[in-house]
Amino acid sequence: MLPPPSHAWLWWIPLLPLIGSALCGALHLATLSARKRDPQAKGLAGLAPLIACAAMAGALALAVKGFLDLRALDAAARVLNSPAWEWITVGDPRQPWFDVDLRLVLDPLSSTLGLVITGVGLLIHIYASGYMKGDAGYAKFFAYLNLFVFAMLMLVLSSSLLGVFVGWEGVGLCSYLLIGFWYEKGWPAEAAQKAFITNRVGDACFLIGSFLLLRLFGTLDMHEIVARMGSDFRLDAIDENVKLNIALAALFLFGGCCGKSAQMPLFTWLPDAMAGPTPVSALIHAATMVTSGIYLVVRLNPLFASSPAVMTLISGVGVATALIGGSTALVQRDIKKVLAYSTVSQLGYMFLGLGTGAFGAAVFHLVTHAFFKALLFLGAGSVIHGMHEEQDMHKMGGLRKHMPQTFATFLAGAAALSGLPLMSGFFSKDEILAHTFNSGGVYYAFWIVGVLTAAMTAYYTWRMVALTFFGPERFDHHHVHPHESPAVMTVPLMVLAVLSVLGGVLGLPPVFHAAHALNDWLAPVVAPGVAILNQLHPHEHLSHATEWVLLGLGAAVALAFAHTGFRTYAAGPEPDLAIGRGAPGVAAFLGDAWSIDSAYSRVVILPLRVFAFVVRFIVDQVVIDGLVNGAGSLAKNLALRARGMASGQLDAYALWMGGGAAVISLWWMWS
């Protein structure tokens, strides 16, 4: 049974950012009305970052308190429940056949994600207060950002799938609002719509998956579903039909994850989402929102673990996405596009890990990725800021002298992303690859692709570093004067740099004979799924010798390709142009993300446009308008003919009347 609900304070974790959002929104409206009187008025918009950061700091403090409270408990009893809010009750209130209680639950998994969201979120809020300074929508930006954090916290803290769905849609909405934040420019608005519409496909899958679970289990409470997967829904206690339904539910939920977490085939919205302000890219499209798919799979781990086919599919989709994202990042010129495709690729790694049953490793990579990718995005934002909104790396170069702090922290992020030895990304990526290697069978192929992608990751990361910070200065010295960003932006970079470098201590591999802190911490959450996996196909732990070999191989690949990437581009972007000349087909194919976007244009968008054209010009303008206008003109024409009858002459009326009476009389007589 669930422990008594006694932790009402849990509600304050999401409520604080919600209150902050409302206050910032009010400030924005006040600024707007002040600007109506005086176009130069700043109003009180300057207060917005203070409010937003205070809300985030409060939420972070509560998340830390929750973490400490959890740690004080026994490993098996690490669950804190908030009082439930009876949201929907259908049927007899004493024995409803469908009821949803909105309840917040803090357990090791939601606590980990809550700390990442509020911690990294706070840093990004602080950074954004510098980055967005002077923007017309300063207060609005923080209102959206805080609203996003509220939705994200609801997503990870809610115990009911319906609560998760509210958060799921909420983060999608905020993502839409923030991608299109500079909608006046045109293309951000289009990118926002693309993100929203692509996500709807995934959201529909999510809903279908939830309906299937509701039919199977009669509840949407995820903790109850997980508990029943270990009792009356054990694999040996259910028949094939139920197994199929569970697999279908898992499949559809994974479809939802594909949308939100930018996996094949729904990843194309994420690179375009870079149209939003850079702090948004860091918070939403790298550190938090896009990881909600990983969260969902880990949360419902026994569900996924009991359908091996779905697990293999998850790994396959993950590794394919990793490869496509990584190879596309090789040739991008826009610094944010490199990071965007890199994010797609790293999310693919996380799904690769999930599919092998390495739930802890996936969360580990999620956490380290949140650190170093947020760092890299914020660093890129600092570069873009210093370069007067220039994002093309071919027009940068030599920035290390001008922006030393950004450069140093960016190096730390790059080292972590490329998996240089002992950096955080090194441990988390190698843990996933080791699990993949250990799963055998088709996973060997996945492992090879994974290692190949790791090589690409190292290559494009150091290509980006070389093009941005080294080589000759390729910008126009008359117009661009690169400068270091203010402290409010560089301090969060430094904090994130420390986390990126040291984040690996959360999960040291077994060969180091140290505790894997994160895996131990998450063990109670992932135990049901791991138990099912061991029952389905038990396998040995990797021997230490194999593990050393894999670690050494990972380190060697990362170092070798980081070195190659850096060497190749240290002198400038000439190799890019050489690729463009030597193999234009390959360059275009990779630059266009394997032409998946244009395939969508042909297969989905073009038929839709043709259909819309037919509906607009034939169905609407000819058929429907014809019916409506035809009815009108029919009445008009009839009236034009009939008006002659009303001649205004009494005898004519009398004749009509008499004639009519005569006709009716005759008709009566004859019949």
Next chain:
Amino acid sequence: MNVPSEHLFFLSAGLFSLGVLGFLVRRNVIVTLMCVELMLNAANLAFLAASRMHSTPEALDVQGPVFSIFVITVAAAEAAVGLALVIALYRLKQSVESDSASEMKG
């Protein structure tokens, strides 16, 4: 003198046709009203003729005479209203021609 009932019907039809004809061809509203009276009285005559036809010495039919009294009553009321309308028309148009009031024609 024993007039056959059929003759009365012919007389009634003749009077009615005269009324209709007058109604259709004359423009003077007073004459038109008179023609209406003529048609009503033709109908009265037809009622009485039918009543006479259906009566036997033992049982007199009273429905026809009663109906014609009703018609006479209505005709009196109609004449009153009709002549009032004629006066109103004359005040408005300084004319009793029916064509003078044709503003509502289509």
